[in-house]
Amino acid sequence: MKKWLTLVLILGPTFLSGCGAQTALLGTQSTYLFTVMDSLALPAEQVQLKAQLLAGDFLKPQPGYIVKFYQNDKLFKITQTDQHGLASVNFQPSKPGNYRFTAKVHPVGLSAKPPAPRELVVCCREPETPIILVDMDKTIVASGFQTVLIGNPVPMTDSAAVLNDISTNNTLIYLTHRPDYFGPKSKSWLTEHNYPKGPVLMSTVSTFLKGSKVYKSEMIRSLKEKFHNIRFGIGDKISDGLAYHENSITAIVIIQIPPEATQVELEKMISDLEPLPGTVHVVTGWSQIEKIIAGEESYPSSRMIEQIKNVVQNASQ
Ligand SMILES: [Mg+2]
Numbered sequence: 001m002k003k004w005l006t007l008v009l010i011l012g013p014t015f016l017s018g019c020g021a022q023t024a025l026l027g028t029q030s031t032y033l034f035t036v037m038d039s040l041a042l043p044a045e046q047v048q049l050k051a052q053l054l055a056g057d058f059l060k061p062q063p064g065y066i067v068k069f070y071q072n073d074k075l076f077k078i079t080q081t082d083q084h085g086l087a088s089v090n091f092q093p094s095k096p097g098n099y100r101f102t103a104k105v106h107p108v109g110l111s112a113k114p115p116a117p118r119e120l121v122v123c124c125r126e127p128e129t130p131i132i133l134v135d136m137d138k139t140i141v142a143s144g145f146q147t148v149l150i151g152n153p154v155p156m157t158d159s160a161a162v163l164n165d166i167s168t169n170n171t172l173i174y175l176t177h178r179p180d181y182f183g184p185k186s187k188s189w190l191t192e193h194n195y196p197k198g199p200v201l202m203s204t205v206s207t208f209l210k211g212s213k214v215y216k217s218e219m220i221r222s223l224k225e226k227f228h229n230i231r232f233g234i235g236d237k238i239s240d241g242l243a244y245h246e247n248s249i250t251a252i253v254i255i256q257i258p259p260e261a262t263q264v265e266l267e268k269m270i271s272d273l274e275p276l277p278g279t280v281h282v283v284t285g286w287s288q289i290e291k292i293i294a295g296e297e298s299y300p301s302s303r304m305i306e307q308i309k310n311v312v313q314n315a316s317q
Helices: 002-016 020-025 146-150 159-166 180-190 213-224 240-244 263-273 286-293 299-316
Strands: 031-039 039-041 047-055 066-071 074-080 086-091 097-105 119-125 133-134 172-178 200-203 230-235 251-252 282-283
Touching: 031 097, 031 119, 031 180, 039 047, 039 213, 047 066, 047 097, 047 119, 074 086, 086 097, 119 180, 133 213, 159 286, 172 180, 172 213, 180 200, 213 230, 213 240, 230 240, 230 286, 240 251, 251 286, 263 299, 282 286, 282 299
Parallel strands: 039 119, 133 172, 133 230, 172 200, 230 251, 251 282
Antiparallel strands: 031 047, 047 086, 066 074, 066 097, 097 119
């Protein structure tokens, strides 16, 4: 129930307030919302390039429209949207690489300006490629999802620099619980702030409603069926840490200790952290994450709990 409420609160005003609000909230420039889905593939695996066309109040699916997929400016395939507004075509990468496509809605039959073309990537890697999964909100974005809706969120200090460094030896995958409506906005934000390129995996309405932990656990499990060297998972929620840990991935949880936190708030942080297994790292900044990934330092959750206990003790003296 709470999840429905969250979704209605997030998306309701968007749909009810017309194109202006949609432009501001979702980062679209049209009455239509046109989204694409990034994906990962093994060499010679057949995957689907997917795009979805929605429009109007409550973003209804738009069936029967022509969608063209281009690869390097050359037409790759043409298809039509189905009853869910989905357009999908098969693609089989022959070897590892980042295969970029552009999806465009053909203007014929549209009642308004066509949506902007969207880029999607099929990231093809060998099964043993080192991979790092990274969350977005409160992990590389300094604030939470609400700021994404209403403002222009700023990056977490050092996050872009560290991710650029580690992306030379690892494939980065952005794994976020944000609904895929926010795909265009999320990708422009990553580009604008110089983050390394990587597939952005987002929830759909149905997977959003399952909650962050269930959604991420399912995504991690399906990635692990193909890829056997997912080295680290980075996120801000205790549930992120548990989802990574339960799937045998070294988890890094990044938290903030507000300088003005009350004793009650600090004690709540301690009790939130206590269920985390000792092998889960808990940090407060990206310079620490860099050291963990380089194998130079370890930040077990017990170390952070002690640190917060000391803050509580000093405050009460
Ligand atoms: Mg987050």
